[in-house]
Amino acid sequence: MKSIPLPPLNRRHFLSFAALGSGTVALAACGGPSTAPPAAEAEETVLDFEGITPAAKIEFWSTHPGQSQDVENSLIEKFNSSQSEVKVKLVTAGADYEEIAQKFQTAQQGGKLPAVVLLSDVWWFRYYINGSIIPLDGLLDQLEVDKADYRESLMADYQYEDKQWAVPYARSTPLFYYNRDHFKAAGLPDRSPTTWEEFGEWAPKLMNAGIPGLQTAYQFPALAGYAGWSLQNHLWGYGGGWSDEWTITADSPESVAAIQWCQDAVFKHKWAGVSSKDASADLSAGAVSATVSSTGSLVGVLKAAQFDVGVGFLPGGPESTDRVCPTGGAGLGIPSGVTKEEQLAAAMFLKFMGEPESTAEFSAATGYMPVRTSADMTAVLAASPLIKTAIDQLDVTRPQDYARVFIPGADLEIAKTAAAVLTQPGDVQTEMTKLKGTLESMYQRDVEPNLA
Structure with a gap:
């Protein structure tokens, strides 16, 4: 299926168009409200x-x-x-x-x-x-x-x-969290990696450092908990995305390459896993060396962890290391x-x-x-200086892909696709092409009829 060239639309005006005549969207699986007209x-x-x-x-x-x-x-x-x-x-x-x-x-x-x-x-x-x-x-x-x-x-x-x-x-924004003790034991720099490829070079050192209780060097966040949100970072670093405004780009070469890298980390290189519930809790328990989680998890991680916690900006990819972090x-x-x-x-x-x-x-x-x-964050930063990293990262955030936040029900479909390739070795190109078709159908059914 070819990409559908969609009319340019200001993101702030889309909702008023959608409000003019949108039929009920099937969102029961998400547990949310219908979008019957408005x-x-x-x-x-x-x-x-x-x-x-x-x-x-x-x-x-x-x-x-x-x-x-x-x-x-x-x-x-x-x-x-x-x-x-x-x-x-x-x-x-x-x-x-x-x-x-x-x-x-x-x-x-x-x-x-x-x-x-x-x-x-x-x-x-x-x-x-x-x-x-x-x-x-x-x-x-x-x-x-x-x-x-x-x-x-x-x-x-x-x-x-x-x-x-x-x-x-x-x-919040996602943050890169890491176990500073693990990084030190593996002889790694005390910082977040600049790119995911750099972390791919670090991960085997973590796995081979003889760290007690370590299961994986990196833990992907639980897919039911906003895979579409956190994986945008990987996609953007490779020059891809779930969409480019209203054109669905989930199966572009760049997007497929980004998700293929993630799958290879789990199944081919075997230094990454996928959290069943809460990746930040996995990190706090010492079972993994690094993860990406919300800034809203920071205080909880600091309280629960029995080690020095490090945080940093999200890594980029081969195409971009700037503005690769979404807000949420x-x-x-x-x-x-x-x-x-x-x-x-x-x-x-x-x-x-x-x-x-x-x-x-x-x-x-x-x-x-x-x-x-x-x-006034003076007292806060004195008590929890790591929060400054999260605040500073606000300056390099990027608006989320239209497909995730403006197509009703799309986030659930993105999570299903992520599960198909990160919890089992499904073919990435096939699954991303299938996702593209699904998102385009949802757009054609629930969005396009309401555009002027």
């Missing part, structure tokens, strides 16, 4: 909160990303004690983004909705398409939120049609199906959670990025 009503509604009194009690639904339940409770207690109008209750709404999506969708059909809900990078626009969240601009202006102080790239991830549909919260994570939004009183109370809470002091505290507890540029 949000014309939400877009046309003028949200006027003049004379509204905030609700006395609201719920915040979270999955506690980055083991953040304790710091979320701490911040909520501070918010509740900082004023007398609103009290927030924290609700565990699932173990991951898919579970909270299902719970939120179920609540749309007659259950109790939260006033604040966690929105992941690949799920939030579906809530917009369903008309399930409100634009925040009027509320943020009314509460005099300093929107310009948010990190621009993170804030922009929730914008289109000149509206703000969420605010950044638990935002979650933001906070406000449902359209709750009262204006609850929406106003929710916005007050969003303002508090985004204050520089709050985001610095959240970052210190989790390793997620401080979303405000004015956040």
Whole structure:
């Protein structure tokens, strides 16, 4: 199947096109909401909160990303004690983004909705398409939120049609984590490799260093946990990608070469494995020497590891060593199906959670990025200096491939393909060509009919 040349489209305008007539997309396997037609009503509604009194009690639904339940409770207690109008209750709404999506969708059909809900990078626009969240601009202006102080790239991830549909919260990049003791034992430099090919030269030294308990030199992240996110790094380093804007490039020579390198590391060279659940936990246990995991795992790794932990920028590849790192994570939004009183109370809470002091505290507890540029990270960096590497890497991040974040259900198909070639020796070219066909069909069915 040939690549389909698709019309150029600004990523911020795509969603409004998709909202015009998208049929229901089969997402049950992902456990998320349908994308039945949308949000014309939400877009046309003028949200006027003049004379509204905030609700006395609201719920915040979270999955506690980055083991953040304790710091979320701490911040909520501070918010509740900082004023007398609103009290927030924290609700565990699932173990991951898919579970909270299902719970939120179920609540749309007659259950109790939260006033604040966690929105992941690949799920939030579906809530917009369903008309399930409100634009925040009027509320943020009314509460005099300093929107310009948010990190621009993170804030922009929730914008289109000149509206703000969420605010950044638990935002992250992948980091290269390594066991400094293992690297020292193998005679390796105390740094992350510049390229994956360089690590391919280091890996046999790790395997042959006689390190007790070592199973593999490198552990690929669990494929069900965002293979499409982390593998973009390998693809970009080789000059490939899941897509080039709307042209699917999963089976390009560059993309195939990148994934072939990953498969060879597992089956041919036998110095890499694939985590069954949590690669950062495998690293902390000393079973592997290196992995790639979210910055949100940093604090947990530092607490669990009984060795010196090293972190660095993601390695590049033979074509590029710059801008090979994606951003990801979650933001906070406000449902359209709750009262204006609850929406106003929710916005007050969003303002508090985004204050520089709050985001610095959240970052210190989790390793997620401080979303405000004015956040004072001095104390945080003094206690956890490795967080600076994650913050510095924000300057060399790259927007995610359209195919992963804008084609509903594509992330699941990417994960299936990754499993077919990294947990079994499937033919990489065949599987990537098959993926391309699947993604193109999904585009033709669920996206193309809605493009002007």
